[in-house]
Amino acid sequence: MDKFFGELVPGNTILLKQGVTGMLSFNPSEFRILVVDDLSQDLQLIGKILDEEGYQTTFSPNGLEALEQINTAQPDLIFLDLTLETMNSLEVYEELNSHPNFCQIPIIYLTLNNERNSLVKVKKKKCRFDYVTKPYHAEKILIRVENKLRIKKLKQQLEEKEQQLKNERERHLMRESFLQEAKERAEASHEAKSAFLANMSHEFRTPLNAILGFTKLMKPSPNLTEEQKQDLEVIYRSGEHLLSLINDILDLSKIESGKSVLNPVDFNLTQMLWELEELFRLKSHQKNLQLDWILSEEIPQWVKGDRVKLRQVLTNLISNAIKFTQEGRVQLQVRSELVKEELLLSFAVSDTGVGMTPQDIDRIFEPFVQGNAGITSSEGTGLGLAISQKYVQLLGGDISVTSEVGRGTTFQFQIALTPLTDTHEDTTTSTG
Numbered sequence: 001m002d003k004f005f006g007e008l009v010p011g012n013t014i015l016l017k018q019g020v021t022g023m024l025s026f027n028p029s030e031f032r033i034l035v036v037d038d039l040s041q042d043l044q045l046i047g048k049i050l051d052e053e054g055y056q057t058t059f060s061p062n063g064l065e066a067l068e069q070i071n072t073a074q075p076d077l078i079f080l081d082l083t084l085e086t087m088n089s090l091e092v093y094e095e096l097n098s099h100p101n102f103c104q105i106p107i108i109y110l111t112l113n114n115e116r117n118s119l120v121k122v123k124k125k126k127c128r129f130d131y132v133t134k135p136y137h138a139e140k141i142l143i144r145v146e147n148k149l150r151i152k153k154l155k156q157q158l159e160e161k162e163q164q165l166k167n168e169r170e171r172h173l174m175r176e177s178f179l180q181e182a183k184e185r186a187e188a189s190h191e192a193k194s195a196f197l198a199n200m201s202h203e204f205r206t207p208l209n210a211i212l213g214f215t216k217l218m219k220p221s222p223n224l225t226e227e228q229k230q231d232l233e234v235i236y237r238s239g240e241h242l243l244s245l246i247n248d249i250l251d252l253s254k255i256e257s258g259k260s261v262l263n264p265v266d267f268n269l270t271q272m273l274w275e276l277e278e279l280f281r282l283k284s285h286q287k288n289l290q291l292d293w294i295l296s297e298e299i300p301q302w303v304k305g306d307r308v309k310l311r312q313v314l315t316n317l318i319s320n321a322i323k324f325t326q327e328g329r330v331q332l333q334v335r336s337e338l339v340k341e342e343l344l345l346s347f348a349v350s351d352t353g354v355g356m357t358p359q360d361i362d363r364i365f366e367p368f369v370q371g372n373a374g375i376t377s378s379e380g381t382g383l384g385l386a387i388s389q390k391y392v393q394l395l396g397g398d399i400s401v402t403s404e405v406g407r408g409t410t411f412q413f414q415i416a417l418t419p420l421t422d423t424h425e426d427t428t429t430s431t432g
Contacts, residue, residue, distance in 0.1 A: 028054035031149050034075035035059050036066040036092070037110055038084055042136075046079060046110075049138045050145070063087025067095055070102055077148055082111040082131070104155075106148040108132060190253075197253045204246050212239045248383040251312075252367060255390040262394060266420055267307040269345075270299060273334065276314055280330075283322050290329035299336045302420040303343060309391040310415070313399075314347065316384040317411050321351035328352030328408070343419045350410035356403040364401065365389045 033055050035046050043059045050057045058073050060066040063084050070078075078096075080089050089109065096102045109131040130148065132141055215236045219229065254260040277293045284291040314332070321330040333348045356364065363369045368382040392399045395415040403409035 026146060026150060026153075028146075029056065031076040032056040032058065032073055033077045033079065033145070034066065034069060034073060035079040036061075036063065036084070037079070037081040038062060038086075039081075042081070042110065045136055046141065049136070049141055053142055053145075055145070063089070063092040066092060070096070070105075074101075075105065076152060077145060078105055078107045080107050080109055082109045104152075106130070106152055108144055108148065110134075110136075194253050197250055205243065208239055208243055208246075212236060212243070215239065245383075248387060251387050252383055252390075255387065255394075260390070260394065262306045263308065264305050264418075265307055266302060266304050268301055269303045269417070270295065270301050272307060272311060273314075273332070276311070276318065276332070279315075280318055280322060284330060287322065287326070289322060289325055289327070292329055292331040294331065294333040296335045298338075299334060299345070300343065300419040304418040304420055305415070306395060309395060313388045313391050313395075313413070314349070316388045317349040320384060321349055321353065321409070325351040325353030325408070338419070343417045344414055345417055346412070346414045348410055348412045350408060352408040355405040355407055355409055356401075357405055361401055361403060365399075 033050055035043055035050075035057060036059075037043050037046070038061050040061070043061070047057050047059060058069055058075065060069050064087050066078075066080075067087075069075075080092060082089050084092070093107065096105060096107075107130070111131050112134050130144060132144060215232050218224070219232050219236070224232070251260070273293065273295060277291065281291060318330065318332065328351070330351045331349070333350070335346045337344045337346070365385050366382075367386040369386075389399050392413045392415065397413045397415040399411060399413040401409065401411050
C-alpha cells in the first residue's frame, strides 16, 4: 500500500513535521477533532489516543450525524471511516466540499489493508487525501494529526498575513490617492496665487512707476520749498520700497511654483562685480563704512551662467550687510577653483555689524522672517535671504551663514560657472 500511495508514506510526514516544528508553536489542546466510524471499538481506540495527547475530541457513528456535529462543533480535523454504511465517505466529503466553511477541513481516512479499491476511488475524486490503516498505531496517528494541523495553522497564518498585506496595500493606495489630490490642490493653489500675483503686480507697478517717474521729475524743480522737496523724497523712497516688495513677492512666487528657471548667458564676471562695488559705494560712504572688494587673480573675466540671479543674490547680501553695519567695513571676497573644466566660484560677504543669535540663524532663510536687528530697524520684508537661498540652490550651490552678536556676519556660497575664452575681450572692456 505504501508503494502504491508513495506520496503519503509516514517518512514524508515525519520530515514535514520536523521541518515546521521550529517555525510554529503547537498545543494539542487548541484543536478539536471529530472521529466518524460505525465501529465503537475503533472510536474508543482513536479517541483514547487523541485524548491522552490532549486534543479535544467528539465522535459520530455515521455520516449524517457527522454532518450535524460539524455544523455545531466546527472541528479542525476529521477522521472519516472509508466504509460507512448509512452515508459513505465520498458522500460526506462532497457535502463538506460544497460548504465554504468546511471545504478546507483536513480529512484522514480510516481504512483496512484490503480496501484498495475504495482508496483508489477516493484518490480519483481528488479528495483531501490522507489515510491510516488498521491495526492503528498511536505514533502514526499522532504524527499524521500533528502534521495536518500544523499545515492548517500555517495556512491560516499565511491567509491572515495576506489579508494584512492586502489591507496595508489598500491603505497605501488611499494615502497615495490622498497625497495626489493634496498635490493637485496645492499646484492649483500655486497656479492661482501666481496668476493673482502676476496680475496684481502689473496693476501695482503701472501706477507706481508713474508716481516714481513724476516724483523724480519734480524733485529738481526750483519752485519747490525745502519742505516740499523733503516730502517728495519721502514719497520716492516709499515708492521704491513698495516696488521692491512687489518684485520680491513675485520672485518668491515664481520660485515656489517652479517657474523660476536658469537662464545662462555669456557675461563679463569681473565687470559685474565692480559694477556692484560702484552701486554700493555711495551708501557705504554715507555711513562711513569701508567697502572692500577682494577678487582672486584666477577669476576669469568671461563666464557662462545666470547673470541676473547671481547679481540679485550678491545685491541682497551686500545690501543687508550695509544696512545692519553701523561702523567698520563690508567685504566681498571671491575666489575660484577649476575642477574638470568646471569653474567653482566661492563668494563670501562679511560685515562688522550687529550680528545674529543662533535662534536668528535657524530661521533667517524663512520667508517673511527677520532677525532681531531687522525687526528693530523696521527695514526690509524678510524675503531677500529666502530668495537668495532659493536662487543659490537653483544655481547648484548652497548658502551658509556664520555670525556672532556684536561682531558681525558672513554669508558664503559656492556655485559652478563655465569659463569662456578671451575672445569677448576684443569687443568689450571691463571696468574697475
